[in-house]
Amino acid sequence: MFYFDIWWGFLRFSIGQLFTLSWPLRIADQDILIRGLFSGHVKKSDGSLRLNAFLLNHHKEKALSVSRLIRPYHEFFASLFLKDAARRNVHFYGVAQLAASCVRAVEMDGARCLKVNAAPTASNPFHANIYLPPDKNKDYYYDIARRLVECAGKYIPYESLN
């Protein structure tokens, strides 16, 4: 029933987008992206984020997994992340929130380097990916993560999502 609701929500959102001549899988600059935080090690005691909130295991991942926070469907995400946390046997702490425009504005070596694309999954039609350039050194990815931390600011606790 939960997945039906979220897909029903996505369908309504898509119809609304089409009425405004926008493709529902296109992520606009004004869209808000959220990344679920499932470890206490990715946030500091003052609520700010650590770099590892936006770091990947490059052996297994090519992109940072995020979701588009589309209102009024945002209440789905708390439930979705809680289900994910239970499935992966981790704790759901909250989310990091990023503006798509800020992510796209990240420049490395004088060029914009991050792409944000919608990547719906069966369990999350609002899912998206932030693609990082491949085959770079660790310092490069640390610098990207540092900039994303600056974009995100403080983490949003799970309680605030409800």
Next chain:
Amino acid sequence: MNDALAVLPTSVGFDPFASIGLLTRDVHRSLKEWKIEAIRQELLALKHIEQKYRELERFNTVAPITAKKPTAAYFRELHHPMPNSILVPADLAKFATVDISNFATVNLSSFATSSISNFTTASGAVGITNILPSTESVYFSPDVASFNTARGWAIGVLWDYIGDIVSIGTAEYSSDPVSSHSQKLIEIAKLKAGWDGYNAEPISADAIRHAIAFVRSLGMQGSLFEPFPDPDGSVGLEGHKNNKSVYLNFSSLGAIAYVIKGGNSIHRGHDVNAETVHKLLDVLF
């Protein structure tokens, strides 16, 4: 009265009043001499006291006394480098193990007299804590700003039971800079695959060892850095000081990658050794 007269000469022409006069004069002379002697003794006593007082005063100019920021000269006398600030850890009980005998050898001449309450550390913090029970008390001035620092300096004052300062001095405490993050490091070492909710690897024990060795090699600066796990199994360190940020990554092979942000400028590098990062940090901090 008759008995008294019997001892007097009985020759003709004796004038008893004249004899009394002589006697009185002798008595007066004796009294005068006695008084002079008494005064002399008193003066000698006073001189002795004065001498003692001067000794005491001389002692006082050396001993009691407190309250100025420790100067570079003061630390030179201790054969220690001048620390940037006086740091005291949160857990003052640690100081129970400080060797008080070190304090007795400290030359106090660089301190000015003042009340104990004005005792300050180089960074301006004031505080008094009694650590030792019974007749001796050691008072430390905790530096709140550096409360979590695991290595540094403490200034102590040692009182006797009547409140006189016996000595004053410093002690270096050298608990491990890693110790303040030891709990976190243990947690990091225990992380299992997928700890970040995505595809993270468990953290490499070698990477943790390299990070710990690096933090220890930094000495006092090491406590500035907080460890964090990296999803690829390496260990990161994050440190901030004077509006500058340093991010370090330690791989299981000991290679270090770094990102340094100072103001608007960013400097980064990879596959460097610890000595290179040391030099960078020396310049930066």
